[in-house]
Amino acid sequence: MLNCGADWLHMDIMDGHFVPNLTIGAPVIESLRKHTKAYLDCHLMVTNPLDYVDPFGKAGASGFTFHVEVSKENWQELVQRIKSKGMRPGVALKPGTPIEEVYPLVESENPVEMVLVMTVEPGFGGQKFMPEMMDKVRALRKKYPSLDIEVDGGLGPSTIDMAASAGANCIVAGSSVFGAPKPAHVISHLRKSVEESQQNI
Ligand SMILES: O=C(CO)[C@@H](O)[C@H](O)COP(=O)(O)O
Numbered sequence: 001m002l003n004c005g006a007d008w009l010h011m012d013i014m015d016g017h018f019v020p021n022l023t024i025g026a027p028v029i030e031s032l033r034k035h036t037k038a039y040l041d042c043h044l045m046v047t048n049p050l051d052y053v054d055p056f057g058k059a060g061a062s063g064f065t066f067h068v069e070v071s072k073e074n075w076q077e078l079v080q081r082i083k084s085k086g087m088r089p090g091v092a093l094k095p096g097t098p099i100e101e102v103y104p105l106v107e108s109e110n111p112v113e114m115v116l117v118m119t120v121e122p123g124f125g126g127q128k129f130m131p132e133m134m135d136k137v138r139a140l141r142k143k144y145p146s147l148d149i150e151v152d153g154g155l156g157p158s159t160i161d162m163a164a165s166a167g168a169n170c171i172v173a174g175s176s177v178f179g180a181p182k183p184a185h186v187i188s189h190l191r192k193s194v195e196e197s198q199q200n201i
């Protein structure tokens with residue numbers, strides 16, 4: 001995928017508790033890190049993200065994005081620990097979570113550096129993009145012109161323009177890229193849409 005033009009590799013970490021699915025953990029990140037210097041964008045769909053910070057830091061994760069729904073009490077400690085391990089902190093929110101919940105994390109003296117707006121219910125790839133989530137992206141972009149805003153779930157050639165014009169600049173795409181006969185073409189289409197929207201802002 002890097003050879004096809006991807007900037008980052010998005011790693012979905014699921015604990016079988018925060019979401020009804022189980023995927024990979026730090027050992028897989030560590031194994032992958034031996035083969036690439038790429039930015040490993042880790043999306044932690046786990047109930048206790050604090051327990052994962054040290055192992056992911058050691059494994060070589062680049063970004064560590066935790067969910068706001070399970071971090072209401074300890075996000076400040078989480079952000080501080082993530083940064084101390086040399087990773088970039090991000091916060092994610094599920095479709096049912098109001099966008100206002102992430103504002104304090106972006107406006108903190110020790111802020112998160114990315115907001116991940118889920119455009120499907122977390123847990124599985126291959127689901128349908130929820131266009132109504134674009135109101136969240138628009139609200140974030142209006143308030144924070146230079147923030148990294150990531151969208152995740154159901155992104156592909158038929159949905160990218162909605163996300164890009166709302167102001168998203170980090171695009172996660174699973175099925176649409178991995179299922180394409182020519183992944184490079186899809187990646188280039190997604191990138192062009194984001195670049196064109198940025199020029200129009
Ligand atoms: O975090 C998640 C799902 O929980 C996502 O990263 C999806 O796995 C993306 O897959 P597609 O929706 O693009 O197939």
Ligand SMILES: [Fe+2]
Pocket residue numbers: 010011012043152172
């Ligand atoms: Fe994800």
